[in-house]
Amino acid sequence: MTKTKGVLRGVKFSGSHQTYIEAARAYLILWKTLPSISKIAIGIIEPCPPGQVHVKYQLFDHAIRARVRGQAAVQTFWIYGRNLTALLQQLEEREKP
Numbered sequence: 001m002t003k004t005k006g007v008l009r010g011v012k013f014s015g016s017h018q019t020y021i022e023a024a025r026a027y028l029i030l031w032k033t034l035p036s037i038s039k040i041a042i043g044i045i046e047p048c049p050p051g052q053v054h055v056k057y058q059l060f061d062h063a064i065r066a067r068v069r070g071q072a073a074v075q076t077f078w079i080y081g082r083n084l085t086a087l088l089q090q091l092e093e094r095e096k097p
Contacts, residue, residue: 021045023053023070024077030094031066036081043076059088066091 020028020042031037041063050071058065064079064087081087 018042019045021068021070021073021075024068024075027055027066027068027077031077031079034081034087034090036083036087036090037079038082039080041078041080043078045073045075047072048074057088057091059084064088064091 028040031040048069051069053071054069056067056069058067062080064081064084066077066079068075068077079087079091
C-alpha cells in the first residue's frame, strides 16, 4: 500500500495506530483541513467483499462516526469537533473529496 507522507501528522490525529486503507486517504486529507474538526481517531480495519468505494457518516452525541469502504475493507474513523450537526451536513454535502 502506497502512502502519502505526512497525512497523519498533526494534532488532529490521536493514538499510536496509524494504519489506514487506501480509500481513506482522500477523506483523511479533507478532514485534516477542516477547522471545525478537532480530533480524528483511527479505528479498526475489517475485511469485506469487493465493492464500490464510499463513506457513510453517522452522528452520535460526542462524535461523528465515518465508515470508509474500500474495495476489500471497511475502516471506522471517529471525528470530534465543534457543532457536530453542521459538520455532519458539511461532510455529507461532499460526495467525494
